[in-house]
Amino acid sequence: MKNNNKNIVICGVGGQGIILASNVLCYTAFLEGYDVKKSEVHGMAQRGGSVITHVRFGKKIYSPLIEKGGADFILAFEKLEALRYADYLDKNGVIIVNNREIVPVSVLVGSEKYPVDINKKLKRYRKAYLVDAEDTARSLKNFRVVNIILLGFLARFLKFKRQSWYESIKKYVKQKFVDLNIEAFNQGISLNR
Amino acid sequence: MKTLLLGNEAVARGAWEGGCNVATAYPGTPSTEILENINRYSEIYTEWSVNEKVALEVAAGACFVGARVLVAMKHVGLNVAADPMFSMGYSGVTGGFIIVSADDPGMWSSQNEQDNRYYARHAKIAVLEPSDSNEAKLFTVLGFEISEKLDTPILLRLTTRICHSLGVVELGKRKEHNVGAYVRDTKKRLLLPIHARLRHIIVEKRLQKLKSYSDRFKYNRIEWGGKKLGIITSGIAYQYAREVFPEASFLKLSLTFPLPEKLIKRFSRAVKKIIVVEEGEPIIENELKAMGIKVIGKEKIPICGELTPEIIRDSFAEKKRSYPKKKMPLRPPVLCPGCPHRGVFYIINKLKLTATGDIGCYTLGALPPLNAMDTCICMGASVTNAQGLERAGGREFSKKVVAVIGDSTFFHSGITGLVNAVYNKANLNLLILDNSTTAMTGHQPHPGTGKLAKGSAGKRVLPEEIVRGCGVEMVRIGDPNNLKETETLIKEAVNFDGVSVIVFRRPCALLVKPSQPYWIDPEKCIGCQLCLKIGCPAIGLKFPDDREKPLAVIDEVLCVGCGLCVQVCPRDAITNKR
Numbered sequence: 001m002k003n004n005n006k007n008i009v010i011c012g013v014g015g016q017g018i019i020l021a022s023n024v025l026c027y028t029a030f031l032e033g034y035d036v037k038k039s040e041v042h043g044m045a046q047r048g049g050s051v052i053t054h055v056r057f058g059k060k061i062y063s064p065l066i067e068k069g070g071a072d073f074i075l076a077f078e079k080l081e082a083l084r085y086a087d088y089l090d091k092n093g094v095i096i097v098n099n100r101e102i103v104p105v106s107v108l109v110g111s112e113k114y115p116v117d118i119n120k121k122l123k124r125y126r127k128a129y130l131v132d133a134e135d136t137a138r139s140l141k142n143f144r145v146v147n148i149i150l151l152g153f154l155a156r157f158l159k160f161k162r163q164s165w166y167e168s169i170k171k172y173v174k175q176k177f178v179d180l181n182i183e184a185f186n187q188g189i190s191l192n193r
Numbered sequence: 194m195k196t197l198l199l200g201n202e203a204v205a206r207g208a209w210e211g212g213c214n215v216a217t218a219y220p221g222t223p224s225t226e227i228l229e230n231i232n233r234y235s236e237i238y239t240e241w242s243v244n245e246k247v248a249l250e251v252a253a254g255a256c257f258v259g260a261r262v263l264v265a266m267k268h269v270g271l272n273v274a275a276d277p278m279f280s281m282g283y284s285g286v287t288g289g290f291i292i293v294s295a296d297d298p299g300m301w302s303s304q305n306e307q308d309n310r311y312y313a314r315h316a317k318i319a320v321l322e323p324s325d326s327n328e329a330k331l332f333t334v335l336g337f338e339i340s341e342k343l344d345t346p347i348l349l350r351l352t353t354r355i356c357h358s359l360g361v362v363e364l365g366k367r368k369e370h371n372v373g374a375y376v377r378d379t380k381k382r383l384l385l386p387i388h389a390r391l392r393h394i395i396v397e398k399r400l401q402k403l404k405s406y407s408d409r410f411k412y413n414r415i416e417w418g419g420k421k422l423g424i425i426t427s428g429i430a431y432q433y434a435r436e437v438f439p440e441a442s443f444l445k446l447s448l449t450f451p452l453p454e455k456l457i458k459r460f461s462r463a464v465k466k467i468i469v470v471e472e473g474e475p476i477i478e479n480e481l482k483a484m485g486i487k488v489i490g491k492e493k494i495p496i497c498g499e500l501t502p503e504i505i506r507d508s509f510a511e512k513k514r515s516y517p518k519k520k521m522p523l524r525p526p527v528l529c530p531g532c533p534h535r536g537v538f539y540i541i542n543k544l545k546l547t548a549t550g551d552i553g554c555y556t557l558g559a560l561p562p563l564n565a566m567d568t569c570i571c572m573g574a575s576v577t578n579a580q581g582l583e584r585a586g587g588r589e590f591s592k593k594v595v596a597v598i599g600d601s602t603f604f605h606s607g608i609t610g611l612v613n614a615v616y617n618k619a620n621l622n623l624l625i626l627d628n629s630t631t632a633m634t635g636h637q638p639h640p641g642t643g644k645l646a647k648g649s650a651g652k653r654v655l656p657e658e659i660v661r662g663c664g665v666e667m668v669r670i671g672d673p674n675n676l677k678e679t680e681t682l683i684k685e686a687v688n689f690d691g692v693s694v695i696v697f698r699r700p701c702a703l704l705v706k707p708s709q710p711y712w713i714d715p716e717k718c719i720g721c722q723l724c725l726k727i728g729c730p731a732i733g734l735k736f737p738d739d740r741e742k743p744l745a746v747i748d749e750v751l752c753v754g755c756g757l758c759v760q761v762c763p764r765d766a767i768t769n770k771r
C-alpha cells in the first residue's frame with residue numbers, strides 16, 4: 001500500500017457535508033492528473049450516524065479503501081469521530097480535527113459517556129491540528145460551509161493549484177453559493193493552526 | 194474523454210451509451226443513484242415503480258416490444274421481483290434486458306447480506322460483475338449486447354463498494370437502439386406448461402453457449418505475475434487482492450456465471466497454489482471444487498461481513514495486527530432534528546403500545562430513548578405481522594398493538610396486507626407515517642407525491658383514498674407534530690373495533706426550510722430532562738458552572754425549529770424568541 005499514493009480519510013457525522021467535501025477533493029486530484037478512487041457512505045448512516053469516506057489518489061489505484069495505519073491525512077469534522085477512526089492514521093500522518101462536539105444520542109440517554117479530555121487525547125498524535133471551523137462559518141453567516149473551510153485547511157498540505165480547487169468547487173456547488181464557498185475555502189487555507 | 198463517476202453513475206452512463214430505451218427501479222441503498230442518474234437522459238423513459246416486482250414487469254413488457262431495458266434494485270428487492278425474474282429466465286429477451294442487483298455485504302443499510310449471485314444460478318441467467326466504475330459502465334453497455342446475442346436476461350451484480358466508490362471512467366457516445374414494432378411470439382412469452390417445457394430445454398442449451406462465450410469473454414482475463422500463487426477473484430475483491438498479493442498471478446473473472454471452465458483449468462495448471470478471494474458466499478470456490486480444482490477460500494476468508502484489504506491480509510498473516518480497543522460511545526443513525534416521525538413514536542412509547550414496524554427512516558423509532566418498535570422483518574410486514582399477532586395473541590391483546598408503516602412502504606407492499614386484514618375481519622390499527630417522500634433512500638417521489646421520476650407531474654394517489662377503497666371504516670388524518678392530537682387519534686384507533694388507519698401527514702424535515710432555532714432559558718430549565726425523551730439530536734445537557742445539576746441546551750446548528758420539545762417541557766423554558 002505504501003508507495004507514492006496519497007490516502008486521506010474524511011470522517012464525521014452524517015449530514016455534515018462530507019460527501020461534498022470529498023467530491024471536491026477527488027475532482028481536484030483528478031484535474032491534477034492523478035488516478036483517483038473514493039469510497040463513501042450513503043443510506044442509513046447518513047441520518048446522523050458515524051460516517052467515514054476514503055479518498056486515494058496516485059499513479060494507479062486499485063482498492064478504494066485505505067488500510068488501518070495507512071492514511072497520510074485524517075480530516076475529521078467532529079472530535080469523537082476523529083478518535084474513532086484515528087487507527088487509520090499512518091505514524092507520520094497528519095490529523096486535522098474540527099473543534100466540535102456532537103453528542104451522540106447514546107450519550108444523551110445516559111448509556112454511554114462522551115470521552116472527557118478528548119482534546120488531550122487528540123493532541124497525542126504527533127501532527128494534530130484542532131481547527132475552529134464553526135467560528136469561521138458563523139462569521140460567514142452559514143454553517144453549511146464548515147466542510148469547505150476544513151477542506152481549505154487540508155489544502156495547504158496538498159500541492160494542488162488554487163485554480164484546480166476553484167474549478168472543482170464550481171463543479172460541485174450550486175451556482176449561487178460558489179462565491180461563498182470559495183471565500184470559505186480561502187479562509188480555511190489561512191486559518192490559524 | 195474521462196471523468197470521475199460513482200459506480201452507480203457509471204451504470205447510468207452505460208445505460209445511455211448502450212442505447213437503453215426504458216429504465217425502471219424502486220429505490221434501495223446501494224442501488225438508488227442508478228435511476229436518479231438515468232433520469233438526466235431525455236432519450237430514456239424512466240420511472241420509479243411502486244415496487245421491484247412492478248419495475249421488473251414493466252421493463253419486461255418493454256423488452257417484449259424490442260426495447261433495451263434496465264431495471265435496478267437492491268439485493269432484497271430481487272426477492273420481491275424474483276417471480277417475474279425466474280419467468281424471464283425462461284422466456285428470454287427481445288431487446289437487451291439488464292437486471293441490476295446491488296448487494297450490500299456488511300449490511301450498511303439492509304436487513305441481510307444475501308449474495309444474489311446465487312439467484313442468477315437459480316434462474317439460469319448470466320452474471321456480470323464489475324470491479325470498478327469503469328467496468329460498471331463498460332459491462333452495462335456489453336450487457337445489452339450479450340443479452341440480445343444469447344437471449345438471456347443479464348444480472349449485473351454490484352456491491353455497495355462498487356456502487357458508492359468513485360473512479361475514473363472513459364466516456365463514449367450513445368449508440369441508438371431502434372425499438373421496432375411488437376411481434377407476437379406466444380411460444381416465448383406465454384409460459385403455459387406446454388411452452389415452458391420447451392423453453393426449459395432451450396435454457397439448458399443457452400447455458401452451454403454462455404459457457405463457451407464466458408471462455409472467450411475478453412474481461413475474464415489472466416494477468417500473469419509469479420507462478421507460485423494464483424488468485425482467482427471477481428468484483429471489488431479483485432481490487433483488494435491486487436493490493437494484498439502484488440506478486441501473484443491473477444485470474445480476474447467478470448462474467449461469473451457461467452464460469453469459464455477452460456480458462457480456469459488453464460490458469461490452475463500454470464500456478465502452484467490457488468486462493469479464491471471472494472466476498473460473501475463461496476460460490477466460485479465451490480464451483481471450482483466441483484471442477485476438481487484444489488483451492489483455498491472460505492476456510493481463511495470470512496463469509497460474514499464485507500471484505501477489506503485488511504481483512505484479506507489478516508486472513509493470511511502469521512500474526513493478525515491488533516489495535517488497542519478504545520471504549521467509545523457508538524453513534525448509530527438517528528431520526529433527524531425536526532423529523533415528523535418523532536411525535537408518533539413518542540406517543541407509542543408513552544402509551545406503552547406494541548408496535549410492529551417496517552422499513553424506512555421511521556425504523557429508527559426503535560432506538561432509545563423512543564424504543565417504540567418491536568419488529569422489522571421486510572417491507573410491508575408491519576401490517577401483516579400485526580394481524581398475525583392478533584390471531585395468536587387475541588382480540589384484547591390487539592387493542593395494544595399498532596402497525597407502523599411509511600408512505601412509500603405502504604405503496605410498495607402495505608396495500609395487499611391491508612386488504613387481507615379487512616377481508617379477514619382483523620382488529621388492526623395501522624399508522625401510515627406520510628412524510629410525502631421516500632426519505633431513507635434520499636427523497637424519491639412515489640404515487641403519494643404525484644411527482645414523476647424526472648420531476649414532471651403525474652397523477653397523485655392518496656393513501657387515505659386507497660384505504661377507504663379497501664373498505665376500512667375508520668380513517669383519520671393527523672399532524673404528528675401536534676402531540677395532543679396524535680395521542681387522541683391513536684387512542685381512538687386502538688379503541689375502535691375493526692381495521693382503523695391514521696395517516697400522519699407532515700413533510701420530511703430535510704425538505705422544508707428550517708425555522709428559527711429554539712433555545713432553552715437556563716433561568717427556567719429545572720433539569721428534569723423530559724425533553725431528552727423525544728430523542729432529538731439537537732438537545733443535549735450542559736453543566737452550568739454554578740450548579741451541580743445539568744441543564745438542557747439546544748444546539749443552534751442542528752435545531753430546525755419544529756417545536757416538538759416545547760410541547761413536552763413542563764416549565765415553558767423552551768422558546769424561539771430572543
Ligand SMILES: Cc1ncc(C[n+]2csc(CCOP(=O)(O)OP(=O)(O)O)c2C)c(N)n1
Pocket residue numbers: 219220221222245267269270271273552553554555572598599600601602603628630631632633634
Ligand atoms: C424490498 C426492499 N426494497 C427496498 C428497500 C430499501 N428501502 C428501505 S426503506 C425504503 C423506503 C422508505 O420510505 P418510506 O416508507 O416513505 O419511509 P421514510 O424513509 O420516508 O420514513 C426503501 C426504499 C428495502 N429495504 N427492501
